[in-house]
Structures are given as structure tokens and as C-alpha cells.
Amino acid sequence: MIYKHDPASIQGFLEDTSNLKSGHTPGVFFPETEDELAELLKSAVKEHRRFTIAGNGTGTTxxxxxxxxxxxxxxxxxxxxxxxxxxxERASITVQAGVLLDTLQKTVEHSGWFYPPDPTEKLCFIGSTIANNSSGARSFKYGPTRNHISRILIILPQGERLDLSRGTCRADQEGLFRLSLPSGGELSFKRPEYSMPDTSKHNAGYFSQKEMDLIDLFIGSEGTLGIIVEADLMLIPLPSAIISCLVYFTAIDELFHFVDLLKKQKNGISPRALEFFDSHSLEFLTEKYPEIPRNSAGAIFLELETTREQEERDLDTLFGYMESSNAMTDQSWMALDRNEQERLREFRHALPLIVNEWLSRQHESKISTDMAVPDRAFRDLFDFYRSSCEQQGFVYIIFGHIGDAHVHLNILPRNREEFLAAKALYRTFVSKALELGGTISAEHGIGKLKAEYLVGMYHESGIREMVRVKKYLDPFLVLNRGNLIPAAYLETENH
Ligand SMILES: Cc1cc2nc3c(=O)[nH]c(=O)nc-3n(C[C@H](O)[C@H](O)[C@H](O)COP(=O)(O)OP(=O)(O)OC[C@H]3O[C@@H](n4cnc5c(N)ncnc54)[C@H](O)[C@@H]3O)c2cc1C
Known part of the structure; x- marks a missing residue:
């Protein structure tokens, strides 16, 4: 197996997009087969080694x-x-964990199939998207990654191989999982017990549900319970036509009215993506797109699957919704062919790039939220974000997955003092989201950055449930220590 420990080879593995600076490691292993990986884990305790699993470094936590x-x-x-x-209507593809999402999407589309999960950044590994239960714009229609996984092959922390198809192992009425392993051993433990928030997206802590499938415990467990080596992904036919558009509004209430109409899915139009840009995001984008109307209070990007026969009718319905919400129809951007849709996709992706360039000139890092709340509480959280940032005079943008009551607030500090004030404000956002019945992470996961906030969400009793499951599967804490569960809880709990 390849092993590298020279500083130049290691450096890239001490980073992701979180800006966490404290990474250090003795070296990096590059297993080329499942057996090599299993052997590495089997000898971990004897060799006094613990491991952190690396995907492609696009994670934010x-x-x-x-x-x-x-x-x-x-x-x-x-x-x-x-x-x-x-x-x-269905196909399946088997991939190893290190396949890029971009490669996968191009491969299946080439044969007329479609893999719905699309967490914006395409240069991530499929294994990581499963470990993080990633989601993105299309999750509005299709849900997160877990909905599209029918099998995973995992190497457990002590080197055991677990080939798990959906439907083969469910928790019984008492919450107990029971499963024989190929080595002759047996897994027998209870699912973590707590309730999850009533949000349409949630990605914080281990999944828990009555009579849940064991596969769902590993999906979204952020590499703390095993290493995903291979998976079977479910595919559906590639939609024959797409309507994409960017619709501007002069008043934020009218924008919300438009979103409500689309969420009610009347007359059969049901977008697969429903995304938001606030006026500050649009101001940043004006640098590259001067055609953005100056007086817009915000914009909605939407994507709708259709057929050539249906397209005319869907457009009529859409224009009807735009009119009844007083949208700036004449200035809005309709993209009906692939080239125009690619331009619109570039528009959406330009925002993080422009903002990052701006930030690098201030020599500061952004403070960003990933919280979601139940639909009924969305406006409360949104207004709280805005009024808090206005009060403190911050530069900020709000954008993202409004269809799932999940927008990202980015505070962009101009100096250290603002950075520290924004960090303090982040805590009040966490409290507000939890008070409204929300989640601290809807899609990016907990990682190392947000582990401390998980305690506020699940309380000590919930964290102890996670520790119990972690220590059953990983008694020597070999994998991804410090991720998801605060390290102090792992050290103090007995097993
Ligand atoms: C511009 C931008 C936009 C983004 N937008 C979204 C979005 O819309 N939705 C969303 O959900 N995410 C989004 N992300 C986050 C990110 O792309 C995802 O979290 C992605 O899944 C990370 O993949 P990676 O290969 O880069 O993983 P890494 O960052 O390398 O690792 C992520 C985590 O997965 C674990 N891991 C990696 N591989 C395995 C494995 N095989 N088995 C077990 N654990 C493993 C790692 O230990 C780590 O904890 C965005 C990121 C960027 C930079």
C-alpha cells in the first residue's frame, strides 16, 4: 500500500473548505483494494493507530x-x-467510494440515466456524499442522498466487512438491530433513541427512527462508524426537458408569495429546485452580471422537469404564478436550452467565488449558517437573521434552498473585531433555530466545527445515545475521532 509522510504530500490532507487550521498527521495511507483497507483497520489497535478518512476535501466542517x-x-x-x-423506470450502478460525483453524473447521463443528488460542488467523492448524506438544490424534489442508496459495503472499525442492502436489517419493535457478520460474529445493538426535528432537511447526528433500516445509521454518520468502500446507487430516467429560470422581485413579501404558490404544487407544476438569492447576494453578482435589475429585493432560481409536449403548458402556469406575485417578469431570465441552462448554472456558482475573493481581500473568514426550521417557522428565522445583521452593521448575504426552509446566511467580516462579533451572533442563531424546532445542520453535517452545538440540540441524553452506538461499533475509537460527537464525551463515557 502506498504510504506518504513527506510534508509536501501531507499538506493537502490538512485542509478542506472549513478554514480549520490545526490539522496535523504522521502520514497518509492510500489503500488500493478493500482488503488493504480491512488489514489497515485490523492492525490499528496493535499498531496504536487512529485514522481520519479523507474524501476530496470539499467538506465545510x-x-x-x-x-x-x-x-x-x-x-x-x-x-x-x-x-x-x-x-x-429504474437502474442501478455500482461505484467505489473514491469516484467523483462529476464522473458519476456524466457516466450515467451518457446512457440516458439520472442520479438526482447534486450537492452543488461536483468535485466531491461519492463515498463522502453517502457518509455525509449530502443534499443540494434538487433535494427539494428528490430528498437527500440516503433516498438514492440501495446498498453499501462498509469496513467496520475493527476491519470486519459488512455488505448491507436496504431492507435486509431493520430495528425491531424494541429498537434492536441483529445481524450476522461473515466472520461468524454478530452485531446486536439498539438504535440511538431520540427524536429528530420536524424539518424537511436534517443532517446532524446519527439517523434515528422507529424500525429504521441499519443502512440509514451508516448513511450520514460522517465516517465515525465505518468506512464506506462501495455503494449501489439508484438511477431514474434522464428528464427529457428542463425549464430553468431566475425570477426577480421588487418586494420580498411577493417573492415569498411566489414560493408559497410553487410549494403548494397546484396544477401539476412541481419544481425540482427552488433557490433563493437576497438583494445583497445580487449586489455581489452585479460585478459579473451588470444586467441584474438594480431595484430587485431578491430572486428565485427554479428548475422544473417537463417534456416537449408539456413545456408550453408548464410555462403558462409559471408565468401565471409570476404575474400573480408581481414578479419582474420582463427582466427575469428564462433558460430553455442546454447552453442557456449552463450559463444560469454558472451564475449560481459565481456567488461563492465572488464572495471568497472579496473575503480574501479582507483577510478574514466568513461565518456561515446551515440551519433549517419547519416550514411554518421559516419567516421567523429569516427575519431574525436579517434584523440581527442589520443591527450590527454587518456585510452579509442570504441565499440557498428556500424550498426546504433552509437558507445559508454568510456574515462577511471586514476585520477581526467583526469576525468575533459574528461568531458570538452565530450562537444566538443556533439558539433561535432550536427554539423554533429546527436543526443546526440541514446538509453540511457536524464534522469538527459544529460538534459542540450538537449538545444543545440533543442534550446530554441524546449525545450519550450516540456515544453508546459509536462505542459498540468502534470500542477503541479508531475512526474519525472528534467528528460529530464532541471528543470530551467519548473520553468520559464508559463502554
Ligand atoms: C462550494 C461548495 C458548495 C457545497 N454545497 C453543498 C450542498 O449544496 N449540499 C451539501 O450537502 N454539501 C455541500 N457542500 C459540502 C461538500 O461538498 C459535501 O459535504 C461533500 O460530501 C464532501 O465530499 P468530499 O469528497 O470533498 O469529502 P471530504 O471533505 O474529504 O470529507 C467529508 C467527510 O466525509 C468523511 N468521509 C469521506 N469519505 C468517506 C468514506 N468513504 N467513508 C466514510 N466517511 C468518509 C470524511 O472523514 C469527512 O468527515 C458544498 C461544498 C462546497 C465547497
């Missing part, structure tokens, strides 16, 4: 950054199969 552990890079496990048709 420091999950892949080692704090003294060895790193296991998944990049050499990158085999990809061919789509296998299961019926007219």
Missing part, C-alpha cells in the same frame, strides 16, 4: 482534517461500473 491521527485517503478506490437497467 473540518470532518476530514486529522488532529494527530493517520489519514486514509479514498482516492485510489475509484472503480465505476456501468448502469444496469432494473425496469423501464
Amino acid at each position: 473540518g470532518g476530514r482534517i486529522p488532529l494527530g491521527e493517520y489519514v486514509i485517503s479514498m482516492q485510489k478506490l475509484d472503480r465505476i461500473g456501468e448502469p444496469v437497467r432494473l425496469s423501464r
Whole structure:
């Protein structure tokens, strides 16, 4: 197995997009086969090694950054199969964890199939998107990654192989999972017990539900319970036509009215993506897109799957909604062909780039939220974000997945003092989101950056449930220590 420990090879593994600076490691292993990976874990205790699993470093929460552990890079496990048709409407593809999302999407689309999860950044590994239960704009229609996974192959922390298909192991009425392992051993433990928030997206802590499928415990567990080596992904036929558009509004209430109309899904139009840009985001984008109307209070990007026969009718319905919400129809941007849709996609992706350039000139990092609340509480949280930032005179933008009551607030500090004030404000946002019945992470996960806030969400009793499950599967704390569960809880709990 390749092992590298020279500083130049290690450096890239001490980073992701979180700006966490404290990463350090003795070296990085690059397993090329499942057996090599299993052997590495089997000898971990004897060799006094702990590991942090590395995907492609696009995570935002420091999950892949080692704090003294060895790193296991998944990049050499990158085999990809061919789509296998299961019926007219379904296919499946087997991929290894180190396959890029971009490669996967192009491969399946080439054969007329479609893999819905699309967490904006395409240069992430499929294994990481499963470990993080990633979601994105299209999750409004299709839900998060877990909805599209039918099988995973995991190497458990002590090197056991677990090949788990959806439907083969469910928690019984008492919450107990029971499963035989190929080695002759047996898994027998209770699911974590707590209730999850009533939000349409939630990605904080281990999944828990009555009679849940064991596969759902591993999906979203952020590499703390095992290493995902391979997966079967479910595919659906590639939609034959898409309507994309960016609709501007002069008043924020009218924008919300438009969103409400679309969420009610009357007359059969049901977007797959419903995304928001506030006026500050649009101001940043004006630098590159001077055609953005100056007086807009915000914009909605939407994507709608249709057919050539249906397209005219769907457009009529959409224009009807725009009119009844007083949208700036004449200035709005309709994209009906692939080229125009690609331009619109570039528009959406330009925002983080422009903002990051701005930030690098201030030599500061942004403070960003990933909270979601139940639909009924969305406006409360949104207004709280805005009034708090206005009061303190911050530069900020709000954008994202409004269809799922999940927008990202980015505070962009101009100096250290503002950075510290914004960090303090972040805590009040956490409290507000929790008070409204929300989640501290709707999609980016907890990683190392947000572990302390998980206690506020699940209380000590919930964290103890996570510790119980973690220590059952990983008694020697070999994998991804410091991720998701605050390290102090792992050290003090007995097992
Ligand atoms: C501009 C931008 C936009 C983004 N937008 C979204 C979005 O809309 N929605 C969203 O959900 N995310 C989004 N993300 C976050 C990110 O892309 C996802 O979290 C992605 O899943 C990370 O993949 P990666 O390969 O880069 O993983 P890494 O950052 O390398 O690792 C992420 C975590 O996964 C663990 N891990 C990696 N591989 C495995 C494995 N095989 N088995 C077990 N654990 C593993 C790591 O230990 C780490 O904890 C965005 C990121 C950026 C930079």
C-alpha cells in the first residue's frame, strides 16, 4: 500500500473548505483494494493507530482534517461500473467510494440515466456524499442522498466487512438491530433513541427512527462508524426537458408569495429546485452580471422537469404564478436550452467565488449558517437573521434552498473585531433555530466545527445515545475521532 509522510504530500490532507487550521498527521495511507483497507483497520489497535478518512476535501466542517491521527485517503478506490437497467423506470450502478460525483453524473447521463443528488460542488467523492448524506438544490424534489442508496459495503472499525442492502436489517419493535457478520460474529445493538426535528432537511447526528433500516445509521454518520468502500446507487430516467429560470422581485413579501404558490404544487407544476438569492447576494453578482435589475429585493432560481409536449403548458402556469406575485417578469431570465441552462448554472456558482475573493481581500473568514426550521417557522428565522445583521452593521448575504426552509446566511467580516462579533451572533442563531424546532445542520453535517452545538440540540441524553452506538461499533475509537460527537464525551463515557 502506498504510504506518504513527506510534508509536501501531507499538506493537502490538512485542509478542506472549513478554514480549520490545526490539522496535523504522521502520514497518509492510500489503500488500493478493500482488503488493504480491512488489514489497515485490523492492525490499528496493535499498531496504536487512529485514522481520519479523507474524501476530496470539499467538506465545510473540518470532518476530514486529522488532529494527530493517520489519514486514509479514498482516492485510489475509484472503480465505476456501468448502469444496469432494473425496469423501464429504474437502474442501478455500482461505484467505489473514491469516484467523483462529476464522473458519476456524466457516466450515467451518457446512457440516458439520472442520479438526482447534486450537492452543488461536483468535485466531491461519492463515498463522502453517502457518509455525509449530502443534499443540494434538487433535494427539494428528490430528498437527500440516503433516498438514492440501495446498498453499501462498509469496513467496520475493527476491519470486519459488512455488505448491507436496504431492507435486509431493520430495528425491531424494541429498537434492536441483529445481524450476522461473515466472520461468524454478530452485531446486536439498539438504535440511538431520540427524536429528530420536524424539518424537511436534517443532517446532524446519527439517523434515528422507529424500525429504521441499519443502512440509514451508516448513511450520514460522517465516517465515525465505518468506512464506506462501495455503494449501489439508484438511477431514474434522464428528464427529457428542463425549464430553468431566475425570477426577480421588487418586494420580498411577493417573492415569498411566489414560493408559497410553487410549494403548494397546484396544477401539476412541481419544481425540482427552488433557490433563493437576497438583494445583497445580487449586489455581489452585479460585478459579473451588470444586467441584474438594480431595484430587485431578491430572486428565485427554479428548475422544473417537463417534456416537449408539456413545456408550453408548464410555462403558462409559471408565468401565471409570476404575474400573480408581481414578479419582474420582463427582466427575469428564462433558460430553455442546454447552453442557456449552463450559463444560469454558472451564475449560481459565481456567488461563492465572488464572495471568497472579496473575503480574501479582507483577510478574514466568513461565518456561515446551515440551519433549517419547519416550514411554518421559516419567516421567523429569516427575519431574525436579517434584523440581527442589520443591527450590527454587518456585510452579509442570504441565499440557498428556500424550498426546504433552509437558507445559508454568510456574515462577511471586514476585520477581526467583526469576525468575533459574528461568531458570538452565530450562537444566538443556533439558539433561535432550536427554539423554533429546527436543526443546526440541514446538509453540511457536524464534522469538527459544529460538534459542540450538537449538545444543545440533543442534550446530554441524546449525545450519550450516540456515544453508546459509536462505542459498540468502534470500542477503541479508531475512526474519525472528534467528528460529530464532541471528543470530551467519548473520553468520559464508559463502554
Ligand atoms: C462550494 C461548495 C458548495 C457545497 N454545497 C453543498 C450542498 O449544496 N449540499 C451539501 O450537502 N454539501 C455541500 N457542500 C459540502 C461538500 O461538498 C459535501 O459535504 C461533500 O460530501 C464532501 O465530499 P468530499 O469528497 O470533498 O469529502 P471530504 O471533505 O474529504 O470529507 C467529508 C467527510 O466525509 C468523511 N468521509 C469521506 N469519505 C468517506 C468514506 N468513504 N467513508 C466514510 N466517511 C468518509 C470524511 O472523514 C469527512 O468527515 C458544498 C461544498 C462546497 C465547497
